[in-house]
Amino acid sequence: MSRNKMSVAVLVLSLFVLVWGNMGIALAMSGQEVIDRVKDEYGDFKSQVSQLNIKVYDKERLINDWQVTLFTRSIDDKQQSLLKFNSPKDVAGVGLLDLGEDLMYMYLPEFNNVRRIAGSAKNGSFMGTDFTYNDLSLINYDTSDYDAKLIKEDNEFYELELCDRDKTDSSYAKIAMTVRKDDWFPVRLVFYNLDGKKQKELVSYDVTPSGKYKYPKRLVMKDFLANHSTEILIAEPEFDLDLRDDIFTTRTLQRSKIRY
Amino acid sequence: MSLTTNRLTIGLLLLTLCLAAPVAAAEVDGQYTLKLAVPLETDQPIDESIGSVGLKTDIESDLGNLGIWKLRITASYDNKLDELKDTWNEEHTDIVREQITMGFDEAYVDLYSVADSDLDLRLGKQFVTVGIGDGISTLNLTEPVQALSVNDLSSRAVIGVRADWYPQDTHIIAFVQPRVTPTCLGPELEASLESAVQQELLGLVPAGFQIGKLDAREVPIDYGKEGLGYTFKGEKLIGRADLGLVYQKGYVPFAVVSDFKAEPMGETASLAITIDKKYMPLQKIGITAAGTMGDASVWGEMTYNIPKKDFFASVFTDNPALSEQYRFSDETYLTGMIGVDYFLPKDIYVNIQAIRGFPHEFAKSMLSDYVIVDSYKYFLNNRLKVDGKMIYCLRDKGWVALPEVEYQVKSNIRVFGQITRPGGDAESLFGQLENAKMVTVGANVSF
Numbered sequence: 001m002s003r004n005k006m007s008v009a010v011l012v013l014s015l016f017v018l019v020w021g022n023m024g025i026a027l028a029m030s031g032q033e034v035i036d037r038v039k040d041e042y043g044d045f046k047s048q049v050s051q052l053n054i055k056v057y058d059k060e061r062l063i064n065d066w067q068v069t070l071f072t073r074s075i076d077d078k079q080q081s082l083l084k085f086n087s088p089k090d091v092a093g094v095g096l097l098d099l100g101e102d103l104m105y106m107y108l109p110e111f112n113n114v115r116r117i118a119g120s121a122k123n124g125s126f127m128g129t130d131f132t133y134n135d136l137s138l139i140n141y142d143t144s145d146y147d148a149k150l151i152k153e154d155n156e157f158y159e160l161e162l163c164d165r166d167k168t169d170s171s172y173a174k175i176a177m178t179v180r181k182d183d184w185f186p187v188r189l190v191f192y193n194l195d196g197k198k199q200k201e202l203v204s205y206d207v208t209p210s211g212k213y214k215y216p217k218r219l220v221m222k223d224f225l226a227n228h229s230t231e232i233l234i235a236e237p238e239f240d241l242d243l244r245d246d247i248f249t250t251r252t253l254q255r256s257k258i259r260y
Numbered sequence: 261m262s263l264t265t266n267r268l269t270i271g272l273l274l275l276t277l278c279l280a281a282p283v284a285a286a287e288v289d290g291q292y293t294l295k296l297a298v299p300l301e302t303d304q305p306i307d308e309s310i311g312s313v314g315l316k317t318d319i320e321s322d323l324g325n326l327g328i329w330k331l332r333i334t335a336s337y338d339n340k341l342d343e344l345k346d347t348w349n350e351e352h353t354d355i356v357r358e359q360i361t362m363g364f365d366e367a368y369v370d371l372y373s374v375a376d377s378d379l380d381l382r383l384g385k386q387f388v389t390v391g392i393g394d395g396i397s398t399l400n401l402t403e404p405v406q407a408l409s410v411n412d413l414s415s416r417a418v419i420g421v422r423a424d425w426y427p428q429d430t431h432i433i434a435f436v437q438p439r440v441t442p443t444c445l446g447p448e449l450e451a452s453l454e455s456a457v458q459q460e461l462l463g464l465v466p467a468g469f470q471i472g473k474l475d476a477r478e479v480p481i482d483y484g485k486e487g488l489g490y491t492f493k494g495e496k497l498i499g500r501a502d503l504g505l506v507y508q509k510g511y512v513p514f515a516v517v518s519d520f521k522a523e524p525m526g527e528t529a530s531l532a533i534t535i536d537k538k539y540m541p542l543q544k545i546g547i548t549a550a551g552t553m554g555d556a557s558v559w560g561e562m563t564y565n566i567p568k569k570d571f572f573a574s575v576f577t578d579n580p581a582l583s584e585q586y587r588f589s590d591e592t593y594l595t596g597m598i599g600v601d602y603f604l605p606k607d608i609y610v611n612i613q614a615i616r617g618f619p620h621e622f623a624k625s626m627l628s629d630y631v632i633v634d635s636y637k638y639f640l641n642n643r644l645k646v647d648g649k650m651i652y653c654l655r656d657k658g659w660v661a662l663p664e665v666e667y668q669v670k671s672n673i674r675v676f677g678q679i680t681r682p683g684g685d686a687e688s689l690f691g692q693l694e695n696a697k698m699v700t701v702g703a704n705v706s707f
Contacts, residue, residue, distance in 0.1 A: 058641040064671050088672060089289040089318070089706040102552065103500070111395070112387040112415075116502065120555035120603040128642035228641040251380070251426055255372070256320060257328055 031148035031160045034179055041184040045213055047073035049260060050237040056129055057229045064128065066091055069258065073243050080248045083136075084258060091127070095253040104133075107253045114250045123171045130200060130221040130230040132171060135191075146175070156181055172199070183207060183214070199225055213239050290317035295702035297409065301695050312338045312702075316365070323369070327380075332366035338408075366417050378426040385417045388435050390493045390506050391561055392548045394611060396632070398563040398595040399506050399546045400619050402435060402491055404513035408446040410696045411662055411680040416441055420489075430496045437489035440481060440539055443514040443619075449696075456692060457517060458535075463581045464520050465531060472530025478515045479538045486511075486541050486568075495548070504548035506563075511539040512622045517588070519573040540622060541568040555602065562596040567623065585626050593617075593624035610635045628655035628689075643668045651690070658688025672706040 029037075049071050056064040067086040072079065078100035085091040093109035096117075104117040122133040134145075146162040153159065158179040164170035176190040185207050191200040201224070206217035215237055222229040243260060252258055293314040302308045314336040322328055337360045368384030391397025395413075403415040420437040445453070458476075465471060489510030495502060515537035522531045546563035567590045576588040595617030602610055611634040617627050631654065636647040649662040664678040678700045684691040 056642075058643060062671070063641075063643065063668065087289075089291065090672070092289070103497075112389045113392070115394075116550050116552060116557050116559070118552040118555050118557040118602070121557075124603045124607050124609075125638070125642060128638065226641050246378075246426070249426070251424070251431070255370075256330075257322060259325065 028153075029150065029158070031150040031162075034150060034158050034160055034184075035146070035148045035162070035177070037184050038179055038186050042186075042214060045074075045239045047071075047241050047243045048237045048239055049241060049243070051235040053233040053235075054129060055231040055233070057231070059227050066127075071243060071247055071258075071260070073248070081136075082248055082253060082258075084253075085127075093256055094127075096133075097248065097250060097253045098133075099248060105250055105253060107250070114253060130223045130226075130228055134171065135202075135221070148177070151176075153181075157187075170194075185214070185216075193225075197225070199223065208236070210236055211239060213237075286319050286321035288317065288319050290315065290707055292705045292707070293702060295700060297698050297700045299695070300697040300699065307341055309341045310338055311341055312336060323371075325372075327370040327372045329369045330366055331364060333362070334365045335360060335362040337361070380424045380426075382422040382424075385419045386422065387415060387417045388420070388422060388437075388491065389415070390433060390435075390491055390504075390508070390548075391546075392504070392550050392559045393561065393597050393613060393615065394599060394601075394634075396597070396613070396615060396619070398561050398597055398615065398617050399508060399544055399548070401489060401508045401510035401513070401542065401544060402437060403619075404441050404443045405619050406444045407449055408444075409449060409680070409698075410660060410682060410693055411678060411698070411700060412446070416444060430494060433491070433493040433495075435491040437491070437510060439483075440489065440511045440513055442539075449693075452692065452695075457586075460583060460586050461517065461520055461535060463583075464575060464579070465522060465533070469522075469529050469531050471533055472525040472528065473532040474535070475533065476535040476537065479518075479536055481511065481539050501549050501551035506544065506546040506548065508542075508544040508546075510542065512542050513539070514620075516540050516622055517576075518571055520575050521573075538571070540571050542566065542622070553600075556600050557602075558598070558600050560596070560598040562594065563617075564592065564594055565617075566592050572623070587625045588623040589625065591624045593627060595621075595627065606637070608635065608637045628653050630654065640667075653684070653689060656685060656688035656691070658682070658684030658690035658692075660690045660693070673703065675701075675703045677701045 049069070052068040052070055054064070054066045054068055055062060056066075066088070069084045069086060071082040073081075079098075080100055081096075081098045083096045085094040093107070095107040097105045097107075099105075102119055104122070106115050106117050107113075108115070117133075124132060126133050126136060145165055147165055149161045149163075151159045151161050158181065160177040160179065162175040162177055164172065171194070173192045173194050173196050176188075176192070177186055178188040179186050185204065187204055189202040190198060191202070193199040200221055202219060202221045204216035204219050207214050208217050215234060217234055219232040219234070220229060221232075241260065246252060247258065247260060293312070293316070295312040295314070296309055297312070298305050298309045314334065317333045318330065319333070320328055320330040339359060364385055366385055366387070368382050368386045371381040371383075373379070374381055388402035389397070390402065391399035397403065402418050404418065406414045406416045418437055418441045419439060420435055422433065422435045425432045425434075462471070487509070489508075491506070491508045491510070493504055493506045495504035497503075516539075517535055518538045518540070519534075519536035521534040521536075523534075524530075525532050543566040544563050545566075546561055548559070548561045550557070550559040552558065569590050571590050572588040576582065576586065578587055578589075595615075597613055597615035599611065599613035601612070604610060613632045614629065615632065616629050618630060621627050631652045632649070633652075634647070634649045636645055638645050645666045647664045647666070649664070650659060651662075652659040660680070660682040662678060662680060664676060666674055666676040668674050680696060680698045680700065682690040682693040682696055686692065686694070
């Protein structure tokens with residue numbers, strides 16, 4: 001090969017590396033892209049009805065065992081949900097209605113009345129579980145309140161760092177999210193408290209297909225500081241039902257039986 | 261509950277069940293309560309302690325797609341420990357059976373979306389709350405108080421027909437109450453209040469005379485003349501506030517002194533005293549508002565009260581022989597309340613309410629202002645709840661403190677301990693209840 005041809009080959013190769021290298025950089029995803037993909041894979045349903053079994057443990061000992069029905073839907077860029085406790089007796093009938101935009105109501109049968117719930121309650125423990133009201137939105141992969149940054153990745157996982165966009169309202173300094181690459185499933189979330197200490201960890205198990213969607217059959221939230229954990233077992237949800245508007249109302253919130 | 265009312269409620273239930281689609285298997289659950297209240301202002305606290313056993317059972321079932329029906333049956337047995345000893349020595353159990361109280365706390369049928377409309381109906385014995393206070397309201401004609409003791413306050417269910425209509429984003433409630441359900445007080449509380457009223461009315465006996473005969477009589481309600489009770493409420497979310505407008509017409513749910521007559525008995529210095537007590541017809545027009553301000557929930561009510569004209573005999577109005585509170589008149593008056601709650605850091609919950617006009621205050625001269633503070637926090641991984649509640653009357657400076665702890669032993673078992681500590685001037689409402697100082701311990705078992 002003549003010297004001229006070699007120079008041209010080197011030039012082309014250099015250009016190729018330059019372009020391909022840049023393409024490689026462009027193909028690496030941002031944190032936001034990863035969580036958007038997670039939402040597309042797992043949270044992109046119009047509606048969902050789930051039967052949940054919530055078990056609360058204190059130092060490995062079962063304290064509470066609740067049966068709950070959760071209705072969720074996305075409408076006009078808002079997520080609405082209605083959660084109703086079915087059993088046992090001491091919580092049966094308790095309901096929580098979240099209409100989005102900080103409009104939340106709670107029904108406690110013993111008071112025969114519907115109460116507005118304010119923002120300060122959302123950072124408190126939900127019914128004595130290891131979830132706060134704000135945490136519950138993460139069960140449906142609703143990360144719209146968070147900014148995400150990609151920290152690292154390997155062949156199997158993306159490691160992201162999520163920070164609440166409303167810094168004044170956050171209970172956590174950050175949330176570390178681990179996303180499995182082959183199915184975009186968020187296998188773990190680690191919550192760091194405002195002192196920077198690892199406080200809680202949410203682990204998801206047994207991803208199961210349901211039509212065009214997937215869901216975890218089991219979620220476990222463990223509070224390291226309190227030695228306390230909450231397990232949520234999810235029966236196969238019903239996706240994309242045409243849920244009536246009147247389900248997400250205080251009228252339905254007060255009913256002991258909800259038909260859909 | 262009277263036998264007639266019992267029969268009416270059961271008859272209504274049976275009729276609806278017969279007309280309904282096949283009934284699914286009923287769900288039965290409930291709660292046992294064991295309690296021991298130990299009085300502190302006595303030389304014999306053990307003998308004077310009151311033991312209680314209670315059972316609350318809920319039976320609920322679907323009426324196919326039509327709705328549900330529900331029964332709540334309660335049974336309770338209360339007795340002082342020294343009387344329990346005597347009962348134990350009785351030869352048969354009929355004594356105990358007579359002392360057991362049983363009844364239907366709730367007995368109703370819910371019909372949803374009647375004729376496929378936005379109308380729900382509830383028929384029968386039910387709790388009806390149209391005010392928005394936490395545990396207390398100035399729009400309370402449908403919430404007669406049940407106060408077996410100072411630390412055991414709740415509402416009673418009332419009998420009637422309720423309609424809830426949901427046109428568009430509005431909620432309209434209409435409730436018709438054919439008969440008054442009266443306030444129920446524990447025997448000691450009732451005796452204490454009766455005694456206070458009678459002492460006050462003795463001030464009307466002219467000097468130099470004595471009471472020869474005292475006749476206190478309760479005059480029954482003439483529903484044909486005074487009418488049934490009814491309540492209407494319309495509410496809607498406007499902006500970020502839930503606003504409501506309420507009208508109530510009914511009766512103060514306890515008989516109040518309406519007349520006092522003193523007639524000479526022959527030529528002696530003795531008088532025959534007659535005290536009439538009646539259920540006072542009352543109208544209430546109120547507005548309610550609830551919403552959030554920042555991270556706090558806020559709520560408020562304002563109520564315009566219209567007693568029946570000329571209900572009270574003129575002997576009460578502006579009579580200097582009576583203390584100010586007892587100078588009853590039919591003057592209209594305003595009552596109201598505001599409340600706020602907030603979760604402080606470390607999950608400490610605080611609830612503060614200020615109210616003008618407690619449920620027992622039925623005339624303008626009686627009105628007092630109160631502040632109620634309630635705060636709780638959970639410990640031990642949410643198994644232990646420490647709760648402190650205090651009520652303070654600004655008018656007479658009386659107060660009552662109700663600290664309580666509750667511990668969840670298992671998922672269905674909770675044990676609790678509470679102190680009831682009234683205080684203040686001896687003339688104040690709570691100060692007069694100094695003898696109600698007690699420690700209560702107990703357990704609730706759900707099934």
